[in-house]
Amino acid sequence: MAASLPEYFFRIRENGAFVFRVDTENRQRRIDMDQIAAVNIRNGEIKPHGGRALSDQDLAAIKSWMTERSAVLAARDIDDIKRAVDHLSLTAHWAQTKASPDQLEAVTDDLLLAMHDLRSVLVRKKADRLMKQAPKAD
Structure with a gap:
């Protein structure tokens, strides 16, 4: 068992x-x-x-973990957004096919405000990206 354990553990x-x-190299084998x-x-x-003081080996292991962890978190962020897109589609289908008038009344304003906010941010960010890409006119 000791051979399969990593040298470092990161408690998230x-x-x-x-x-x-x-450490498993002790008298009690704990x-x-x-x-x-x-x-x-x-x-x-x-x-x-x-x-x-951290050794060079400690720092290298920690920095490697930080790089890997950052990549995992970035991938999760994109996956969460893709799931949100799926949820929006499912919500549209629910609103069109299954929702009762009372259910729609309970969620419509919140959904419209959230979607308006999201649309405003996305349009502004898209315009910023396009402006940076556009050739400058003299």
């Missing part, structure tokens, strides 16, 4: 993780986890825990 938290060094750092993904900060 909202903005990053607490980093633990995994798994010991010693916290060595706290990581903030948003600002890239790595704080050593308890006044310790």
Whole structure:
């Protein structure tokens, strides 16, 4: 079992993780986890825990995890948006085929405001991208 355990364990938290060094090389053959750092993904900060100094190997493992974790979170963001598009389509189908007048009354204003807000943001961002791409006229 000891051979299959990673050298580091990252306890995920909202903005990053607490980093633990995994140790199975002790007399009792127990798994010991010693916290060595706290990581903030948003600002890239790595704080050593308890006044310790992190080795180059520790830092390399932490930075590698941060890169991988950022990629996972970015992929999840896109997947969440694609799911939202699916939900909008399902909502349109529900409104057209299944919703009662009372159900529609309960959600129409909230949906219209949310969709208006989303449309405004998307149109503004699209215009910004197009303006950056347009050749400058002298």
